[in-house]
Amino acid sequence: MPNYIVAPLDTLVDRLESLPGIGHKTAQRLAYHILNMSEKDARAFASAITDAHEKIHYCRDCCNLTDGELCPVCRSDRRDRTIICVVEEPKDVFALERAGDFTGLYHVLHGTISPLAGVGPDQLKIKELLARMDSGVQEVIMATNPTVEGDATALYIARLLRPLGVRVTRLAYGIPVGGDLEYADNVTLQRALEGRRDL
């Protein structure tokens, strides 16, 4: 590479390049943008990173991200505490909250069982989910992603929960609203047919 290297700039480019989906060119562009920020903005950006890291941890009950002991959902007295929706990642909670229909609690697994990636049940928050079954939970909705790993994880957890007398459900598979039959894949169409309902 060129003999023109400014160490602090290079370090910043390297750090940005380590982010997912950011290549070398984009990292350079972002680094120049950061250099052109005001002193105040650059400081605020840096402290947003350390702040998020220091203040955010897992909710005591549902393992979602929060800056308190409990997350806002677990803290709320307007949520139905008899139903728990199990998701893979914190961003899934965000997606479901945005949809707005679900009024129960969540549980975040922080991953899926994936032997190829070396992730077993012990690395997920499954123990923490089982521990919550004492407190009057009647239904657990498995809302892991519709992938091989998501399905396997849902089945694994369902097998642990059923002996405890809890109803275990799975999100419906089918054609997405606003979608086009022509572009739906075969498996989705098969599932949509299987899951058909009376009009």
Add this chain to the structure above:
Amino acid sequence: MPNYIVAPLDTLVDRLESLPGIGHKTAQRLAYHILNMSEKDARAFASAITDAHEKIHYCRDCCNLTDGELCPVCRSDRRDRTIICVVEEPKDVFALERAGDFTGLYHVLHGTISPLAGVGPDQLKIKELLARMDSGVQEVIMATNPTVEGDATALYIARLLRPLGVRVTRLAYGIPVGGDLEYADNVTLQRALEGRRDL
């Protein structure tokens, strides 16, 4: 938006979203990635931002970015000091150094004259370029981008330099090496014909 908001996470997403080319979804994805970094990496990332901001400033001579008084190119005793290549941005120096053929010095304007964006000659490092003409410079290569603004800026600066008895040149226009005539635009083809050379 959902009632599920964790303030420090939200701040981080906002900061990331303010970067060029980063939308809300990407900002969220990057924020989760940063949360999953080790404490050490997150701190290093944050200090890369503040470090770059504190330590990097303009080179005394060429206005390129550097962490010393002079940039590595101006500091070097192996560069030809009679020829200066004028570019728009620091990243252009990087591109030319990568190409590797140029052995002279640079001058970074930090922008182009652009009346629509409210950028006049005074906001660029043009005074600083003129001040360098005393030190035995014989040729100035205008290497601004081949755009309307880049061309206008090159012409403006050329008009200031010629009375000082300096040779002013412009990078050649033509078809890019490895390109395909079929896909070259008309203006580029016209310039390539105009600039044809004996074989």
